[in-house]
Amino acid sequence: xxxxxxxxxxxxxxxxPEQPSxxxxxxxxxxxxxxxxxxxxxxxVIVIIPLIFNVYxxxxxxxxxxxxxxxxxxxxxxxxxxxxxxxxxxxxxxMVLAMVVIPTTIGLIVAxxxxxxxxxxxxxxxxxxxxxxxxxxxxxxxxxxxxxIGWMFRPGATGSVNQILAVFGIPAYDWxxxxxxxxxxxxxVLVWVQLGYPIVVFMAALQRVDPELYEAAxxxxxxxxxxxxxxxxxxxxxxxxxxxxxxxxxxxxxxGPVYIITQGGPAGATLVPAYxxxxxxxxxxNIGYGATxxxxxxxxxxxxxxxxxxxxxxxERKERAGL
Amino acid sequence: MAxxxxxxxRRGLAAVGALTVGALALAGCAGGGSGSEGDGDTLKLWHYxxxxxxxxxxxxxxxKVFEEETGATVEFEQKSFEQIxxxxxxxxxxxxxxxxxxxxxxxxxxxxxxxxxxxxxxSDAVDEYGWADKLAPxxxxxxxxxxxxxxxxxxxxxxxxxxxxxxxxxxxxxxxxAGLEIPTTxxxxxxxxxxxxxxxxxxxxxxxxEYPLGQLxxxxxxxxxxxxxxxxxxxxxxxxxxxxxxxxxxxxxxxxYVDKGYIASDVSSVKAEDAGVxxxxxxxxxxxxxxxxxxxxxxxxxxxxxxxxxxxxxxxxGSSGNLWVVPENAANKELAYEFIDITMRPEIQAIIGNNGGxxxxxEPADITDEKSAELIATFNGILxxxxxxxxxxxxxxxxxxxxxxxxxxxxxxxxxAETTNANLGAEYEEGTxxxx
Numbered sequence: 016x017x018x019x020x021x022x023x024x025x026x027x028x029x030x031x032p033e034q035p036s037x038x039x040x041x042x043x044x045x046x047x048x049x050x051x052x053x054x055x056x057x058x059x060v061i062v063i064i065p066l067i068f069n070v071y072x073x074x075x076x077x078x079x080x081x082x083x084x085x086x087x088x089x090x091x092x093x094x095x096x097x098x099x100x101x102x103x104x105x106x107x108x109x110m111v112l113a114m115v116v117i118p119t120t121i122g123l124i125v126a127x128x129x130x131x132x133x134x135x136x137x138x139x140x141x142x143x144x145x146x147x148x149x150x151x152x153x154x155x156x157x158x159x160x161x162x163x164i165g166w167m168f169r170p171g172a173t174g175s176v177n178q179i180l181a182v183f184g185i186p187a188y189d190w191x192x193x194x195x196x197x198x199x200x201x202x203x204v205l206v207w208v209q210l211g212y213p214i215v216v217f218m219a220a221l222q223r224v225d226p227e228l229y230e231a232a233x234x235x236x237x238x239x240x241x242x243x244x245x246x247x248x249x250x251x252x253x254x255x256x257x258x259x260x261x262x263x264x265x266x267x268x269x270x271g272p273v274y275i276i277t278q279g280g281p282a283g284a285t286l287v288p289a290y291x292x293x294x295x296x297x298x299x300x301n302i303g304y305g306a307t308x309x310x311x312x313x314x315x316x317x318x319x320x321x322x323x324x325x326x327x328x329x330x331e332r333k334e335r336a337g338l
Numbered sequence: 339m340a341x342x343x344x345x346x347x348r349r350g351l352a353a354v355g356a357l358t359v360g361a362l363a364l365a366g367c368a369g370g371g372s373g374s375e376g377d378g379d380t381l382k383l384w385h386y387x388x389x390x391x392x393x394x395x396x397x398x399x400x401x402k403v404f405e406e407e408t409g410a411t412v413e414f415e416q417k418s419f420e421q422i423x424x425x426x427x428x429x430x431x432x433x434x435x436x437x438x439x440x441x442x443x444x445x446x447x448x449x450x451x452x453x454x455x456x457x458x459x460x461s462d463a464v465d466e467y468g469w470a471d472k473l474a475p476x477x478x479x480x481x482x483x484x485x486x487x488x489x490x491x492x493x494x495x496x497x498x499x500x501x502x503x504x505x506x507x508x509x510x511x512x513x514x515x516a517g518l519e520i521p522t523t524x525x526x527x528x529x530x531x532x533x534x535x536x537x538x539x540x541x542x543x544x545x546x547x548e549y550p551l552g553q554l555x556x557x558x559x560x561x562x563x564x565x566x567x568x569x570x571x572x573x574x575x576x577x578x579x580x581x582x583x584x585x586x587x588x589x590x591x592x593x594x595y596v597d598k599g600y601i602a603s604d605v606s607s608v609k610a611e612d613a614g615v616x617x618x619x620x621x622x623x624x625x626x627x628x629x630x631x632x633x634x635x636x637x638x639x640x641x642x643x644x645x646x647x648x649x650x651x652x653x654x655x656g657s658s659g660n661l662w663v664v665p666e667n668a669a670n671k672e673l674a675y676e677f678i679d680i681t682m683r684p685e686i687q688a689i690i691g692n693n694g695g696x697x698x699x700x701e702p703a704d705i706t707d708e709k710s711a712e713l714i715a716t717f718n719g720i721l722x723x724x725x726x727x728x729x730x731x732x733x734x735x736x737x738x739x740x741x742x743x744x745x746x747x748x749x750x751x752x753x754x755a756e757t758t759n760a761n762l763g764a765e766y767e768e769g770t771x772x773x774x
Contacts, residue, residue, distance in 0.1 A: 080427045080454045169612070170604035192546065192607030193750055279739075280547060281606045282747035297424050299736030299769070300450070 066313070072306035079302050090307040100308065103286040106198070107267055110287060113202035114209045114266035119258055121206075122213025125149065127247045129214070130221040131229060131239065146218055150211030157208065161275025164204050165191070194284045197277050201285055204272055209265075213258045220251035252330070260323040264316050288312045381412045381673040385440035386419045392633055392695025393500055393659070399689055400680045407680075410673055423447070430456040435665035438674035443480040443496065443661045444732035445489055445572075445773070452495040453487030457663040461494045463675040469497055472682055472699040476726040477501060477658040486773050489732075490573050496661025499681045501696040503656025503720055504553055504628045506648055511641040512539075512623035524561065524650035531600045534623060540599060543622035545613035546606035546749055549731075551592070552741040553655055554626045556730035559588035560653040568653060568727045574774045580763030581756065589748065589755040596749050606746040628655070632713050633694025645713060647720055653727040654720050658698065734769020 075083035134142040168190040177187040270289040279286040295305035387394040484491030521527040534541035570576040617625040687697035688704035731738035747753040
């Protein structure tokens with residue numbers, strides 16, 4: 016067994032620059048900074064200053080007006096023993112399942128089917144129509160969708176879901192008032208809303224695939240699943256990363272559907288960090304504690320993003336190096 | 339394409355610098371500002387009563403009278419309750435504050451604004467216009483606050499010109515159909531509940547996702563309580579015993595109501611609107627809720643019904659209505675006081691009374707509507723007993739959500755009565771710690 020030294024590994028994975036460097040104009044780069052400055056200014060005013068202020072607030076007790084009172088690490092100590100906080104983060108795992116794992120998996124399969132089977136057998140228009148249909152829930156404002164879902168799942172005989180079940184002799188159920196049904200309904204809504212996004216992105220990515228690849232694989236006797244795993248998955252891997260990253264961030268900070276459909280209930284069972292921070296900010300006026308929850312959420316989102324990007328870069332490096 | 343020269347770059351940097359200063363200035367605008375002098379010709383007024391409500395009708399008339407008498411113009415902005423509730427402290431801390439605003443009463447709301455100095459001490463105006471003489475003592479409680487924002491203090495921060503209370507609505511036709519009498523005692527009330535259940539009817543319209551269930555819970559506690567309990571709970575005179583007689587009774591009885599079928603088992607996700615509608619459409623013959631439903635039931639319930647105080651208790655949920663408050667940064671405080679005074683006139687109060695509202699200073703002879711007269715008589719009966727006991731969520735900011743959450747836990751069987759009270763108590767202690 017040959018041993019590859021660190022230097023050799025570095026040499027093997029070292030790649031030529033991906034982009035040609037921008038030719039430098041004589042006289043420096045002042046002109047480029049000019050174009051970047053408005054963006055930096057907005058970043059400073061809209062993101063960085065509020066972020067620093069938010070972190071400062073985590074060390075204070077503040078009711079939203081007048082001067083915040085400095086209380087040191089009290090909020091940070093409290094957050095580690097706060098049962099509601101941990102419940103909200105546990106629920107985030109379910110949100111990731113509903114907004115990332117399930118939609119991305121189904122989205123991959125549906126996109127591949129639409130492109131490889133439906134598109135080829137029924138023509139591109141049918142595929143496009145179905146893609147638009149899947150995307151429709153993404154266009155609907157979540158407030159509107161949430162209210163309608165709330166009506167559908169009303170308890171007793173007034174909810175349409177219970178009315179449909181009654182036709183089959185199934186007794187009415189309090190979908191949003193009991194666990195685990197409230198969480199399952201919420202997750203179902205999120206899957207429904209989210210599904211269109213990966214499908215549209217994956218189908219766009221699949222446009223890059225040379226149809227001859229599929230035909231060649233088919234001639235070689237590859238079945239649909241083999242074509243899917245060997246061709247589709249391999250080619251749209253960058254898009255899978257993008258979808259997974261953006262959806263994970265969205266899942267960690269999900270707010271609208273919870274606010275509209277369950278308001279964290281029943282009995283706090285569908286509480287998520289963003290909604291918890293909101294209630295601390297706006298109903299309890301515990302601004303300092305709300306800021307602490309928001310800061311933890313921000314840190315989590317940043318950490319997850321860094322991990323994703325590093326993994327993606329590492330895989331791309333390996334791929335380019337032919338490893 | 340224009341070349342980027344050093345001179346152009348400098349100009350560009352200057353422009354970006356100006357943009358930065360402008361953006362920071364805009365951001366700074368959200369901060370506190372001092373009140374500016376008004377022109378004395380415009381009254382900027384905000385309230386959140388629905389256009390068809392008794393209060394909006396009365397205040398629309400008050401606006402006309404005000405404009406005729408003072409020559410000033412009213413610049414009215416319709417707001418939503420949530421909008422004012424959630425943004426008031428930021429708006430009132432700026433130059434965008436109105437001259438007069440309707441605001442929710444209680445420690446966590448008007449009391450909070452009073453303690454932060456965002457709304458004005460109007461004690462001098464109260465003396466000048468003699469409003470105190472028109473308001474019963476228990477109505478004054480919610481208008482006066484301590485410097486910590488606890489109601490029942492010595493300083494006037496608002497004026498209510500209507501009242502509200504929680505009682506029991508009975509569908510008289512449903513009672514007649516079931517061969518039952520409207521109960522006058524608590525025992526009879528329970529007998530009626532049993533009788534309806536025996537006939538396969540869930541008697542109480544309830545909502546666990548919003549305020550009705552919490553109000554029933556507090557009303558049950560009030561059946562065992564005296565005024566001192568209310569003062570302890572609402573005014574922090576003594577510590578509240580969350581495993582004590584009153585609250586244990588309330589929580590256990592509420593659990594019993596669900597177990598015995600007085601309340602539907604799927605109550606935890608029902609909203610107040612749905613509970614009200616189930617009374618209006620005759621599904622549930624009894625509804626424990628507030629006088630704010632009165633006008634709606636007059637309009638929409640197609641059967642005879644009556645509203646009575648909860649049986650066998652001197653204490654009822656209720657208070658003054660929301661308050662007129664004058665922001666400290668208001669530009670035209672004098673105009674605001676003149677407008678408040680007009681809303682307290684008997685002719686404006688009568689409009690509230692004749693449209694399903696509960697006026698606080700109306701002439702009885704002006705109330706021509708029979709149904710409204712019955713409502714006002716019930717309210718006055720509670721006032722005569724010094725029975726207004728406020729609302730369960732008032733003691734601490736955010737306690738409303740806590741009550742909803744904990745009672746959902748109780749009625750869904752997730753937790754028992756003792757745990758529910760322990761959880762409520764912990765949140766109450768935390769939320770009120772700064773005031774006790």
